[in-house]
Amino acid sequence: MFGLAKGLKYTLKNMTRKKLTYDYPNEPLPLPDRFRGIQKFYPEKCIVCNQCANICPTDCITLTGKKHPDSSKRGKIIDTYDINFEICILCDLCTEVCPTEAIIMTNQFELAEYSRDELFKDLVWLDENDTQLRRENKA
Amino acid sequence: MSEKDKEQLKKEAAEKARAAAQRKREEREKKKEKSNDSASEMPQTTEDVTSNQDLEKQKAAAAAKAKAAALAKKKAKEAEGTETEPTANQDLEKQKAIAIAKAKAAAAAKRKAKNANENGDSEKAKAIAAAKAKAAAAAKAKGKITQAKETEVSEPITPSPQQPILDRYLNIVKEHYKDDILEDSYINRMSKHVPTIVVKLEHYYSLALLFKQHSGLHFEFLSELHGTDFETYMEIYVHLYSFKNKQSVALKVKMDRENPRVDSIASIWPGANWPECEAYDLLGIQFTNHPDLHRIMLGEDWVGHPLRKDYEPYDVEV
């Protein structure tokens, strides 16, 4: 019986401790800066090097480029950029390889939708996703 | 190295040799124009090419040889670690055969050239000689490959610390079997120097039993068992460990790819039961005398074995 009494003491001691739970949807969840959330994309920074699409382990990024409208400039600019969040695993490899930091992670993780089609995010959506940006993007 | 890569390499080597011969021919032509020399004596054998007084030719040949040797070295390097693969040997054999054929062809061409009109043919004959030289160089290079390979095997950089342990295993195996039951045995340096033994298919079970029961080996712990499809054959890899002797060994067995069948070792180590089921499920390897062989991951109605390299996904609904 002694063991039970000792256990009860521990329980009672814990009743006075500070509450540790979060009041989550009512209050935003505190997350560290490095947290890997939904990506933010900067179309103007992108040089269409295709590295993010190549490194993606699930092949969820599709992009196309077009010729620079200013014919005096070389290189390409981005035309379309889509991430399929049905299969994206937010592994952070796309932001790791990006040479210009055109794609970065944010601290947002809420992606619930009523339809699968809505999980297909395009360039405009990813560009407008500009809250809670990650400050530190390169290791 | 896949067959394709080898083909590519061979092609490249041929290309290089051809280019070298071409250069030689051009140089010779230039020289001929200068000195206005008449047709020189045709060398009788390929060896005579080098004894020819034509220095230029010798130099070119030497260069070609050096190139070929370098290539051979490179090839040998690539062949290192693939010694166990029969394809490497076959490939060498093939290369040799090709070299011989080339030499023969060159000789035939030479004979033809001799029969033809001497005056107008000196140029052609020279080209033939060059071709012959090329063939000789190639043949020598091939010889070097085999040589290089042999030296690579016979003199490891530093003897592995695990070598005495492997020798001990081999001695025990020799004591128990009259004939040679091993296909190969080596130290796998890439895998933390683990002694690796490749056993012939029919002796797999009995050797496994010996490994468990012999007091000098006493591998009571099966750490890992899995199969691999190497396209020309199937392989079972078993990693064993002995807590008593604090030693490990990798036991491998190769089998026919079309009808892979091997004795189950689940009766020796019950821990091999599920891994064998997994190998059966994903690779289609049949384990005879297995207590309960079933498709453990995918279910009995799955079509095909996914880890085979020629697997095509099958879906009724598509």
Next chain:
Amino acid sequence: MIRTEEMLLNVGPQHPSTHGVFRLVIKIDGEMIIDAKPVIGYLHRGTEKIAENLQYTQIIPYTDRLDYLAAMTNNYVLCHAVETMMELEIPERAEYLRIITMELGRIASHLVWWGTYLLDLGATSPFLYAFREREMIINLLNEISGGRLTFNYMRVGGVKWDAPDGWIEKVKAFIPYMREQLAGYGDLVTGNEIFLNRVKGIGQYTKEEAMDYSLSGANLRCTGLAWDLRKNEPYSIYDRFSFEICTADTGDAWGRYQVRIQEIEQSLRILEQAVEQFPETGEVMGKVPKVIKPPKGETFVRIESPRGEIGCYIASEGKKEPYRLKFRRPSFYNLQILPKLLVGQNMANLIAILGAIDIVLGEVDG
């Protein structure tokens, strides 16, 4: 004489006490189990097949999803295999970061086991306490890697991030806190008579049986065999730390419980030393070729994960992708002994035996 009849009972695949999608078909005679057949594969995702078409860096996120309670060790075993093949040098600081994160992961994993096992046995509050402490570890790992479960932290040749400012201090502060809680756990559960009656002598096997069935980790050490790869075949820099191999000699669920609780303490010891020795400065990424191409050949390495011996076999053709990748998944091997343990046992002990093995279904099914 009472007439009895055999009955088939299906447990799972959706059952809270199987900790995942694990199905068990048992034959019972009254309260007695007379036969048991585990059915697995519900979470099989074909990781090994997928990996054959991926570069080594791309495989790392997939390893997170095998043993999702201790993803750091999974990350490590793949990197370690590739590094062994390529004979890469890992910077000192990266090695320490790896050890610290792996040991934190080990504690988190054992805490989940402790909480859920007691939940299986009917005690609710230990689960809450365990997750409270685990949450702190998860937050620490989240800060350094950016993920709470799927860390994707290690890379071939080092780690992705250096520790953020003040992180090491946070780990340092966590160690005494966890020690204190661990003592509390002892008060709460370890001396509890009801709990002891529930686990002593349950699911017992001998050392020989454990070796025969390829058990590893706490399942092997509970039979008295002092076998820990961190000590017996030191990898990384484990040879620099002094810690003990925890064993018990009973070979039952109680022994496994003791081993795991002691292992938390030993992990804290390693953490303490690692934080102390942590180099002030230094690189976290070694000199690695831009495209990782291990030379042609094969390798098999094994390390100690919280659940046992996790191994990684790579057959390489000298290409960017592995020719064959195979994980030796400890839960898969450990689970094999279950039918043997269940036969002849009382129905009520089923969950106590299954829980004590400590399986993660993501790892069983691969």
